[in-house]
Amino acid sequence: MESVIDIRNLALSFGEGAHKRTVLSDLSLSVNQGEILAVVGSSGIGKSTLLRVIAGLIKAERGDVLVRSARQSDAPVGFVFQDPRLLPWRRVLSNVLFGLERLDIPPTLQLQLARRALALVGLADYEDRFPHQLSGGQKQRVSLARALAIKPDILLMDEPFSALDLFTRHTLQDEVLDLRRKADVTIVFVTHDIDEAVYIGDRVIALTGEAGGIALDRVIDKNKGNDRDNPDLAQQVALIAAALNHEVSSDQRSILNP
Amino acid sequence: MSASGVLSNKRRAFYGAGGLTAFLVLWEASVRFGLTPSVLLPAPSQIPVAFTRELVSGQWLAAVVSSLSHYLVGLLAGASLGVGLGLVTGISVRTEASLAWIVRLLRPVPGLAWVPFAIIWFGVSTASAVFIIAIGVFWIVYFATMGAVMAIERDYYELARAFGYRSVTSQWLTIVVPAAAPGILAGLRTSLGQAWMAVVAAELFGVPGVGQRMMQAASLLSTDIVVVYMATMAALYGLFDVMFIVVQNRALQWKA
Ligand SMILES: Nc1ncnc2c1ncn2[C@@H]1O[C@H](COP(=O)(O)OP(=O)(O)O)[C@@H](O)[C@H]1O
Ligand SMILES: [Mg+2]
Numbered sequence: 001m002e003s004v005i006d007i008r009n010l011a012l013s014f015g016e017g018a019h020k021r022t023v024l025s026d027l028s029l030s031v032n033q034g035e036i037l038a039v040v041g042s043s044g045i046g047k048s049t050l051l052r053v054i055a056g057l058i059k060a061e062r063g064d065v066l067v068r069s070a071r072q073s074d075a076p077v078g079f080v081f082q083d084p085r086l087l088p089w090r091r092v093l094s095n096v097l098f099g100l101e102r103l104d105i106p107p108t109l110q111l112q113l114a115r116r117a118l119a120l121v122g123l124a125d126y127e128d129r130f131p132h133q134l135s136g137g138q139k140q141r142v143s144l145a146r147a148l149a150i151k152p153d154i155l156l157m158d159e160p161f162s163a164l165d166l167f168t169r170h171t172l173q174d175e176v177l178d179l180r181r182k183a184d185v186t187i188v189f190v191t192h193d194i195d196e197a198v199y200i201g202d203r204v205i206a207l208t209g210e211a212g213g214i215a216l217d218r219v220i221d222k223n224k225g226n227d228r229d230n231p232d233l234a235q236q237v238a239l240i241a242a243a244l245n246h247e248v249s250s251d252q253r254s255i256l257n258p
Numbered sequence: 259m260s261a262s263g264v265l266s267n268k269r270r271a272f273y274g275a276g277g278l279t280a281f282l283v284l285w286e287a288s289v290r291f292g293l294t295p296s297v298l299l300p301a302p303s304q305i306p307v308a309f310t311r312e313l314v315s316g317q318w319l320a321a322v323v324s325s326l327s328h329y330l331v332g333l334l335a336g337a338s339l340g341v342g343l344g345l346v347t348g349i350s351v352r353t354e355a356s357l358a359w360i361v362r363l364l365r366p367v368p369g370l371a372w373v374p375f376a377i378i379w380f381g382v383s384t385a386s387a388v389f390i391i392a393i394g395v396f397w398i399v400y401f402a403t404m405g406a407v408m409a410i411e412r413d414y415y416e417l418a419r420a421f422g423y424r425s426v427t428s429q430w431l432t433i434v435v436p437a438a439a440p441g442i443l444a445g446l447r448t449s450l451g452q453a454w455m456a457v458v459a460a461e462l463f464g465v466p467g468v469g470q471r472m473m474q475a476a477s478l479l480s481t482d483i484v485v486v487y488m489a490t491m492a493a494l495y496g497l498f499d500v501m502f503i504v505v506q507n508r509a510l511q512w513k514a
Pocket of ligand 1: 014015023041042043044045046047048049050
């Protein structure tokens with residue numbers, strides 16, 4: 001299988017001198033074309049940082065980060081943040097157009113792409129609203145449409161549904177799975193919820209604070225269906241949780257006996 | 259709405275009109291019954307006559323046109339400088355730091371303290387009136403703009419960069435200007451009132467306009483004419499303020 005993201009020995013830290021804090025050290029990771037990679041890990045471990053590095057928003061201190069775009073397109077990566085981050089002065093349609101306006105395509109086509117993306121997330125009738133007139137779930141849908149409108153090869157999602165109620169969260173999770181069936185897109189999906197990771201991901205990795213950075217890398221077997229109450233998946237969740245708990249306790253040990 | 263929660267809009271208007279009528283009646287009565295000498299204070303009933311006289315002689319229109327041109331040009335000059343410099347210092351920490359001490363030095367100087375220099379540099383002319391007005395407007399708009407730009411959430415810049423707006427110019431257009439617009443407009447609205455004060459002040463020194471006409475009338479003890487121009491200024495300011503609010507509401511209809 002062809003990989004679209006290749007990270008080799010990535011290292012990154014914030015701050016200077018005594019305040020220097022290493023966030024990712026020596027992390028290597030490949031993401032395959034068309035795959036949904038779910039990334040779990042406790043808060044502050046560097047999940048968002050990893051996504052920012054992939055998106056090119058921050059530079060790696062050491063190591064190589066390679067992002068291959070199949071189409072050599074101008075907009076290979078779409079980003080969905082934890083907060084919807086809509087621009088409040090733009091109407092819904094205009095928010096979805098945000099990434100398109102910059103591209104070298106005719107305005108009529110831009111409109112068409114934006115409307116199609118809005119329809120995809122079920123908000124075709126809301127294009128004239130302002131963000132403050134939407135519910136939390138609708139805003140996050142618009143944010144998803146904004147990322148999809150540019151038809152990215154790679155979609156980076158940073159805990160996109162964690163602020164939503166359970167019902168909306170489940171609906172949007174299914175929409176992401178549905179989206180992958182329809183479009184040829186690779187997704188890196190960050191979450192702190194192992195259930196969500198197993199449900200969404202073809203593969204789940206868990207980040208840790210230790211060198212190497214990845215405590216667990218597991219392909220989720222979905223041959224028996226991806227049902228929410230599939231006991232197989234529940235078992236996967238339990239296994240990952242156990243592995244993570246082990247990691248956490250070994251982390252704590254290393255803090256106690258450095 | 260919530261502040262007037264106890265009174266309906268209609269009732270508020272009723273009380274407002276009642277208060278104003280009572281004020282005018284008391285004023286009229288105090289002049290008629292000789293409580294205040296009519297040389298010092300004209301009765302409100304004299305004002306329409308005085309106004310008609312000024313209008314017919316053409317002096318009213320000339321004064322208003324002249325003052326309005328000072329007002330608008332001064333406003334435009336001060337506001338564009340204020341917005342422009344505010345945008346730059348709001349974004350660039352280095353520019354802000356470089357200008358900080360100069361600002362601290364000049365900011366406390368009241369706009370009217372520039373009158374001597376205005377007269378030395380520009381004479382008693384339109385240019386000097388515009389200069390005085392522009393200075394007052396500049397400071398208000400400059401601080402409002404800089405503050406609004408500094409208050410923009412960092413997250414919006416990250417969003418812009420994530421979607422390919424990597425240059426500063428492209429971020430100005432997509433993020434900075436629209437995000438700072440509410441703050442800038444609030445500053446502009448404050449400056450509308452400040453600029454009127456500066457108009458009168460500048461014209462009291464002899465630049466033709468409403469202020470100058472008031473001084474002339476005062477020296478002849480034509481207090482009714484003074485009141486005509488006071489009312490004129492109140493009306494013009496009210497007109498501009500209302501027009502501005504309409505524009506502002508349109509521009510900021512995205513606000514919750
Ligand atoms: N811009 C930054 N400056 C300084 N520290 C940062 C910055 N961004 C993230 N960090 C730190 O890096 C660590 C990892 O952050 P993050 O990637 O957001 O974690 P996660 O998404 O896993 O919760 C945290 O300790 C955070 O405080
Ligand atoms: Mg995060």
